[in-house]
Amino acid sequence: MGDAELSLLAAVVNASDDAIFSVDRDLNITSWNGSAVRIYGYTPDEIKGQPISVLIPVGRGDETSAIGQKLFGGESLVHYEFEHLRKDGARLQVSLTLSPIKDAAGVIAGVSIISRDITERKRADEERGRLITAIEQSAEVVIITNTKGEIEYVNPSFTRITGHRREDVIGLNANVQGSGKQDQAYYQQMWATILRGDIWHGEIVNRRKDGTLYTEEMNIAPVRDAQGAITHFIANKRDVTERKRIEDQFRQAQKMEAVGRLAGGIAHDFNNLLTVINGYSEMGLERLTAEDPLRHTLEQIHKAGERAVSLTRQLLAFSRQQTLAPRVLDLNAVVAGVETMLRRLVGEDIELTTVRDGALGHVKADPGQIEQVLMNLSVNARDAMPGAGKLSIETANVDFDDTHAKRHVAITPGRYVMLAVSDTGIGMDAETQSHIFEPFFTTKAKDKGTGLGLAMVYGFVKQAGGHIWVYSEPGQGTTVKIYLPRVADAVEPLPSVRTPVRTAAGSETVLLVEDDEAVRALASGILQQCGYKVLESTSPEDALQICERHEETIHLLLTDVVMPRISGPKTAQRMGALRPGMKVLYISGYTDDSAVRAGVVEGDAAFLQKPFTGTSLARAVREVLDQGSEPNS
Numbered sequence: 001m002g003d004a005e006l007s008l009l010a011a012v013v014n015a016s017d018d019a020i021f022s023v024d025r026d027l028n029i030t031s032w033n034g035s036a037v038r039i040y041g042y043t044p045d046e047i048k049g050q051p052i053s054v055l056i057p058v059g060r061g062d063e064t065s066a067i068g069q070k071l072f073g074g075e076s077l078v079h080y081e082f083e084h085l086r087k088d089g090a091r092l093q094v095s096l097t098l099s100p101i102k103d104a105a106g107v108i109a110g111v112s113i114i115s116r117d118i119t120e121r122k123r124a125d126e127e128r129g130r131l132i133t134a135i136e137q138s139a140e141v142v143i144i145t146n147t148k149g150e151i152e153y154v155n156p157s158f159t160r161i162t163g164h165r166r167e168d169v170i171g172l173n174a175n176v177q178g179s180g181k182q183d184q185a186y187y188q189q190m191w192a193t194i195l196r197g198d199i200w201h202g203e204i205v206n207r208r209k210d211g212t213l214y215t216e217e218m219n220i221a222p223v224r225d226a227q228g229a230i231t232h233f234i235a236n237k238r239d240v241t242e243r244k245r246i247e248d249q250f251r252q253a254q255k256m257e258a259v260g261r262l263a264g265g266i267a268h269d270f271n272n273l274l275t276v277i278n279g280y281s282e283m284g285l286e287r288l289t290a291e292d293p294l295r296h297t298l299e300q301i302h303k304a305g306e307r308a309v310s311l312t313r314q315l316l317a318f319s320r321q322q323t324l325a326p327r328v329l330d331l332n333a334v335v336a337g338v339e340t341m342l343r344r345l346v347g348e349d350i351e352l353t354t355v356r357d358g359a360l361g362h363v364k365a366d367p368g369q370i371e372q373v374l375m376n377l378s379v380n381a382r383d384a385m386p387g388a389g390k391l392s393i394e395t396a397n398v399d400f401d402d403t404h405a406k407r408h409v410a411i412t413p414g415r416y417v418m419l420a421v422s423d424t425g426i427g428m429d430a431e432t433q434s435h436i437f438e439p440f441f442t443t444k445a446k447d448k449g450t451g452l453g454l455a456m457v458y459g460f461v462k463q464a465g466g467h468i469w470v471y472s473e474p475g476q477g478t479t480v481k482i483y484l485p486r487v488a489d490a491v492e493p494l495p496s497v498r499t500p501v502r503t504a505a506g507s508e509t510v511l512l513v514e515d516d517e518a519v520r521a522l523a524s525g526i527l528q529q530c531g532y533k534v535l536e537s538t539s540p541e542d543a544l545q546i547c548e549r550h551e552e553t554i555h556l557l558l559t560d561v562v563m564p565r566i567s568g569p570k571t572a573q574r575m576g577a578l579r580p581g582m583k584v585l586y587i588s589g590y591t592d593d594s595a596v597r598a599g600v601v602e603g604d605a606a607f608l609q610k611p612f613t614g615t616s617l618a619r620a621v622r623e624v625l626d627q628g629s630e631p632n633s
């Protein structure tokens with residue numbers, strides 16, 4: 001080799017980006033180029049003469065000697081990736097190329113080593129590997145497309161959620177999943193956003209392989225190359241179908257709550273008005289002779305009033321504010337009790353079957369209300385099956401676990417008794433279903449339905465601490481499932497039949513507390529007509545004073561439950577201390593929480609529901625007065 005060639009080689013070695021050095025037969029370092037200084041941190045003076053082992057991490061010397069043996073044994077070139085140590089102890093990932101150096105006689109005198117620092121590349125590789133694992137493992141769907149929207153990559157979540165296999169969608173346009181639920185303009189706006197280089201965020205309804213629709217929430221971000229040109233789009237999506245369903249349920253529940261409060265408020269005020277309207281028209285009718293020309297007029301008022309009472313009662317039921325008389329009972333017995341009546345109600349063309357679970361648990365509910373529920377549901381079923389069809393009423397024990405509870409906002413896990421009413425009728429679409437519990441929602445002709453049936457059912461179920469679900473498809477019939485909490489108590493026998501009231505009249509003294517002036521005047525009028533002495537008071541405070549001052553016996557306290565400042569039950573309690581023998585009869589069409597908590601509704605307190613009529617008031621007063629004593633004759 002001439003001098004010129006030697007100096008060329010020296011220049012190449014010195015200019016190389018790789019570390020280039022050599023060892024002799026004893027594996028001591030003999031040369032060391034500039035890049036070796038940069039990469040390893042040793043100057044040539046420091047390293048020359050040192051054994052190569054200074055560069056080798058502890059425990060990896062054997063590998064090095066094995067390679068040395070190969071080279072000295074005649075192998076010409078060895079490539080491998082290894083780990084070296086820098087002077088400061090840091091580890092370097094290196095790619096090594098080793099070849100033997102022969103002297104003039106052709107004897108191997110040493111080994112030349114080219115060492116390329118690949119630490120950074122390795123680190124980047126590992127990082128990429130981790131990122132890929134993250135994307136592959138992610139619960140979110142990741143799709144990468146080219147700028148035309150053709151799919152280049154999907155992660156396993158894509159398959160899990162859409163049902164499409166990866167190999168089937170690569171190369172296809174990302175809109176293969178289109179559901180047609182978004183219009184063209186929606187997609188145009190999306191494309192405009194991402195082509196402009198911005199991130200698009202939105203919700204799209206897509207179609208799974210099996211045809212079902214689902215809603216996904218997604219971000220689509222452009223990916224740019226080094227020059228800033230957009231090369232790909234990455235979409236990140238999550239299936240929010242379930243979340244949206246729960247949100248919908250929640251919104252629905254809130255809506256029902258608000259409508260319920262409104263309806264309850266209206267019904268409460270109407271009750272007072274109706275008590276007066278019906279009471280006076282009744283009193284008026286009693287005084288008119290059969291031929292009186294005014295009789296027809298009053299009868300019409302009375303009839304309309306009665307109809308308004310039944311509407312108001314349903315509204316109260318809907319707003320969960322009606323007075324209930326819950327008892328522990330066997331739903332099967334209630335169903336059996338009304339079966340004949342229901343058969344007549346639905347007519348001969350509809351086949352009614354009942355499937356009763358023999359081991360059915362008990363529930364605590366108002367039996368009259370359950371009968372009402374069965375009637376409303378059966379009438380709805382009948383109306384949905386013009387001509388003919390099948391109506392089935394089923395009872396069963398059902399347990400809800402946490403999974404159920406998670407899927408439904410309203411459900412509390414626990415043991416329930418189910419009452420299901422199914423028909424084979426016309427069914428309902430989703431839009432109709434979302435309104436059925438609203439009071440006055442009806443699809444029926446004006447004289448056919450008021451839209452209060454299901455509102456009543458809903459209110460009853462909620463007030464009883466239960467749940468209601470409706471399953472229906474147009475043309476496929478409808479099933480309404482009601483779940484009432486199961487109780488362990490034994491069935492309560494029906495209260496023994498009370499001694500019939502022979503006459504509703506009497507001469508006792510009644511203390512009447514009612515803040516509504518018209519209602520008070522009416523009640524007082526009715527009672528006086530029946531022969532009672534009536535002490536009227538407008539407020540609990542007023543009544544307490546009368547109670548203290550009145551010198552004779554007061555036989556009965558007749559009080560509204562809900563009054564400003566002091567409730568009826570509180571008033572009764574205070575007076576009970578003054579006059580232990582005094583009986584109490586509550587009037588209200590409205591059981592708000594305070595009344596329930598005070599024990600009025602569920603206790604054995606006597607209760608008269610508003611709006612009352614002359615007869616119902618007179619009867620209730622007589623009954624309470626006669627309780628525990630011989631009926632007056």
Ligand SMILES: Nc1ncnc2c1ncn2[C@@H]1O[C@H](COP(=O)(O)OP(=O)(O)OP(=O)(O)O)[C@@H](O)[C@H]1O
Pocket residue numbers: 376380381384423425426427428432436437441442443444448449450451452453454455477478
């Ligand atoms: N079994 C059913 N099949 C099909 N549609 C039903 C069924 N039950 C209820 N619906 C729909 O729900 C609406 C509301 O029912 P809901 O019982 O509250 O009122 P209604 O039957 O119209 O009137 P009302 O019960 O006050 O006489 C009905 O008008 C009907 O459109």
Ligand SMILES: [Mg+2]
Pocket residue numbers: 376379380449452453454
């Ligand atoms: Mg109905």
